Amino acid sequence: MKPDDFIHLPEMPTFPVYIQYKGIFDMQDVYETIADFFRQKKFKLQESQHRLRRPGPFGAEIANNFIARRKVEDYYQWIVNVNIETFDLHDVEVVLKDGTKKKMAKGRLWIQLYGTVETDYEKIWEKSAFLAHLKSFYNKYIIKKKYEGVWWDELYYKIVMRLHALLKERLKMVSEGFEHRHFAGVH
Amino acid sequence: MGHLKIVVDHEKIDYSGPVSVGDLLRMIENFLWERGFDKKQDKDFEQNTANGKFIEWQIMPWKKISDYLRYHIKVRVLGYDIVKADTVSNGKKTKIDTGRLIIVIDGFMEYDYDHRWEEKPILYFFRALYDNFIFKAYTERFEHMLVHDVNHLVDHIEKFLNLYRRYSVISRAAP
Numbered sequence: 001m002k003p004d005d006f007i008h009l010p011e012m013p014t015f016p017v018y019i020q021y022k023g024i025f026d027m028q029d030v031y032e033t034i035a036d037f038f039r040q041k042k043f044k045l046q047e048s049q050h051r052l053r054r055p056g057p058f059g060a061e062i063a064n065n066f067i068a069r070r071k072v073e074d075y076y077q078w079i080v081n082v083n084i085e086t087f088d089l090h091d092v093e094v095v096l097k098d099g100t101k102k103k104m105a106k107g108r109l110w111i112q113l114y115g116t117v118e119t120d121y122e123k124i125w126e127k128s129a130f131l132a133h134l135k136s137f138y139n140k141y142i143i144k145k146k147y148e149g150v151w152w153d154e155l156y157y158k159i160v161m162r163l164h165a166l167l168k169e170r171l172k173m174v175s176e177g178f179e180h181r182h183f184a185g186v187h
Numbered sequence: 188m189g190h191l192k193i194v195v196d197h198e199k200i201d202y203s204g205p206v207s208v209g210d211l212l213r214m215i216e217n218f219l220w221e222r223g224f225d226k227k228q229d230k231d232f233e234q235n236t237a238n239g240k241f242i243e244w245q246i247m248p249w250k251k252i253s254d255y256l257r258y259h260i261k262v263r264v265l266g267y268d269i270v271k272a273d274t275v276s277n278g279k280k281t282k283i284d285t286g287r288l289i290i291v292i293d294g295f296m297e298y299d300y301d302h303r304w305e306e307k308p309i310l311y312f313f314r315a316l317y318d319n320f321i322f323k324a325y326t327e328r329f330e331h332m333l334v335h336d337v338n339h340l341v342d343h344i345e346k347f348l349n350l351y352r353r354y355s356v357i358s359r360a361a362p
Contacts, residue, residue: 023235
């Protein structure tokens with residue numbers, strides 16, 4: 001029997017959010033926006049996969065998977081996964097408003113974002129069955145409100161949804177804008 | 188997912204004309220946020236086509252009413268051939284989106300969202316008894332509240348789209 005079989009709520013995932021975009025966009029800007037966002041929010045960003053395929057004559061398929069981690073407190077950490085895939089991607093040259101030319105990408109873009117609140121990330125409370133049960137009790141009864149009402153909420157609204165809104169803004173989508181920008185707190 | 192009951196089925200708004208799509212979407216989000224709903228974004232798609240932009244935007248916010256029951260309101264916005272057009276607003280020239288919008292709203296009530304009453308057939312049976320007979324008055328009242336919220340949202344959207352310039356009757360708030 002593994003500890004995960006009886007520990008309640010060892011982690012709490014957020015809902016995945018998606019962006020699908022078809023048109024002209026700046027891929028470099030998308031990467032930089034993601035990296036910069038996580039740097040500002042004190043996350044450590046890791047690129048777990050970068051794959052390039054050319055399955056047909058219509059353009060390249062690039063897949064990027066990023067994992068960002070932030071150890072918020074001793075007991076819990078936030079993990080955010082960003083998966084990007086492009087389809088039919090090819091370079092185009094566009095003329096900007098000031099008349100300068102710039103290379104951008106044209107094709108389809110698919111982005112998936114989701115986060116997880118993970119408790120006891122150093123597995124200190126899984127060294128014995130007694131400690132594991134204690135952790136289970138702690139998660140289920142003592143910190144449950146804080147866990148699902150504060151830690152999860154902050155991850156979802158301040159990190160995942162905010163990055164979602166930021167990417168929409170960079171892609172200049174019609175639905176850009178973040179309604180929860182004044183969500184409690186100043187950061 | 189616990190027992191999901193459709194309370195509002197496909198309330199639909201079809202609109203063609205000038206509209207600020209970004210403001211409309213933010214207004215919907217804000218409306219639901221103010222009423223205590225948590226946001227869940229299902230779809231946010233945009234395609235640049237030859238005739239303009241096509242968008243598909245769907246949210247399904249939820250709100251826990253008790254430890255047994257929660258509301259879901261699904262709002263789906265489809266936009267066809269959205270292009271920017273010049274308009275005059277308050278004497279100033281501005282650009283605004285123009286196109287066709289289809290907005291579909293559904294309201295759901297989810298019973299027993301923690302799945303505590305569906306582990307055994309006997310519990311499932313008791314849950315049905317509880318919902319339909321013992322708790323009936325409360326269940327109906329919760330339904331009225333959800334219908335009221337959805338009607339209020341539809342009224343807000345219609346006002347935003349300027350579909351009528353008069354006061355309209357919205358459903359009465361549950362006591």
